[in-house]
Amino acid sequence: MGCIDEMKYEVLLSKVTFKECAAYLNSNYNELYNVQPGYHMFDVFIIGVPPIYVGVDGDNIIFPYTKPCHGTFVLNINSPEEVERLKKTASKVK
Amino acid sequence: MNQTHHAPKAMILLGCPEVPVQTSLAIYLTDLLDKSGAHVRIAGNNAALELVKTADPAGHYIRDTADLDATIGALAQKDEDADICYVFIHNDSGVSYLATASALVSGECVGIIFGKSTQALGQQCDELGLTNILAKAVHNPRPLKSKIKSEVERWAASMK
Numbered sequence: 001m002g003c004i005d006e007m008k009y010e011v012l013l014s015k016v017t018f019k020e021c022a023a024y025l026n027s028n029y030n031e032l033y034n035v036q037p038g039y040h041m042f043d044v045f046i047i048g049v050p051p052i053y054v055g056v057d058g059d060n061i062i063f064p065y066t067k068p069c070h071g072t073f074v075l076n077i078n079s080p081e082e083v084e085r086l087k088k089t090a091s092k093v094k
Numbered sequence: 095m096n097q098t099h100h101a102p103k104a105m106i107l108l109g110c111p112e113v114p115v116q117t118s119l120a121i122y123l124t125d126l127l128d129k130s131g132a133h134v135r136i137a138g139n140n141a142a143l144e145l146v147k148t149a150d151p152a153g154h155y156i157r158d159t160a161d162l163d164a165t166i167g168a169l170a171q172k173d174e175d176a177d178i179c180y181v182f183i184h185n186d187s188g189v190s191y192l193a194t195a196s197a198l199v200s201g202e203c204v205g206i207i208f209g210k211s212t213q214a215l216g217q218q219c220d221e222l223g224l225t226n227i228l229a230k231a232v233h234n235p236r237p238l239k240s241k242i243k244s245e246v247e248r249w250a251a252s253m254k
Contacts, residue, residue: 017186037194038170045167049193049222066190068139068162069110 003043004065004075012062013074018049021064021072026093029055029062033090041082048072054090056083101133102253105176107162107195108138108146109188113209115235116182117145122235123180123206123242124155130250132178134158137165166191169198177201178249183226184209189218196224204245208238 013024025032033054039046046052047066055062059080066072104127106120120136127134135158136146143159150156160168168174179199181192183206196203207215207228219226227245229237 018190019186037197038166040167040170044163045170047166047187047190047194049190050197066187068108068142068187068191069112071185071187072190 004077007042007077007079010076011073012076013072015071015073018064018066018072021074022049022051022053024074025053025055025062025064029053029057030094031056032093033086034093035086035090039090041086042077042079051093053093054086056086059083061086101131102177103175103201104132104134105165105174105179105195105199106134106136107165107179107181107191108136108142109182109184109191111138111142111145113184114233115208115231115238116142116184117149119206119208119231119235119238119242120146120182121150121155122239123246126243126246127178128155130246130253132250135160135165135176137162166194166198169195175200177253179203181205183207183215183219184211185215186218189215189222189224192219192224192226193222202249204249206238206242208232 034051048064060078061082062076064072065075124134137160139162146156176199178201179195192205205219205226207226208231212228212230216228227241231237
């Protein structure tokens with residue numbers, strides 16, 4: 001698993017509330033998974049209010065990334081490995 | 095974890111340090127928890143930790159600190175736990191951290207809500223079933239002091 005800072009990532013939403021982030025993921029992705037707070041992805045542990053949605057678009061994984069001072073970001077990273085692991089370890093929403 | 099023979103473990107998760115009262119309230123809370131016999135660890139980002147450590151240069155109150163992200167990781171991997179976890183909240187991220195701590199800590203988790211948006215954040219926590227205390231406090235910590243004192247007394251009594 002790589003460090004997010006060293007990966008090529010796209011910021012889809014920045015400095016939003018967690019509720020906005022969940023609504024965005026739910027309405028924009030047909031393949032959606034539910035993970036628990038503290039789910040380990042790349043080099044981070046996911047922070048959030050359950051249900052925490054993580055979207056999948058092909059080999060891309062779309063997830064919330066929360067920082068204390070800047071709110072929540074929605075990041076999109078190409079990672080077949082993380083997508084495969086998510087499918088095995090998380091519960092599918094749709 | 096109530097049956098442990100060791101000192102109860104208290105954890106304080108600091109939020110973004112942009113609201114002035116957080117630093118002094120964190121030290122105040124640490125002192126109360128310390129006097130109740132708990133071992134206290136404060137976790138925060140670099141800036142939040144530097145503020146509390148600089149305010150207590152001789153280390154009379156702040157003895158154990160940790161990086162916030164590393165602490166969440168340790169809790170998630172069950173390398174760390176706490177009997178009580180207090181989470182400082184003045185923005186939406188703080189609520190997310192409280193929800194995360196509540197899912198990962200086997201002991202109690204309580205949000206301490208301050209700043210300007212206390213009612214909205216308190217309502218958000220209530221809707222999620224997250225325990226919290228709150229008072230509108232930005233520059234002056236006084237509105238929260240007595241609530242924090244009562245909360246620590248409640249928790250300390252529950253440990254006896």
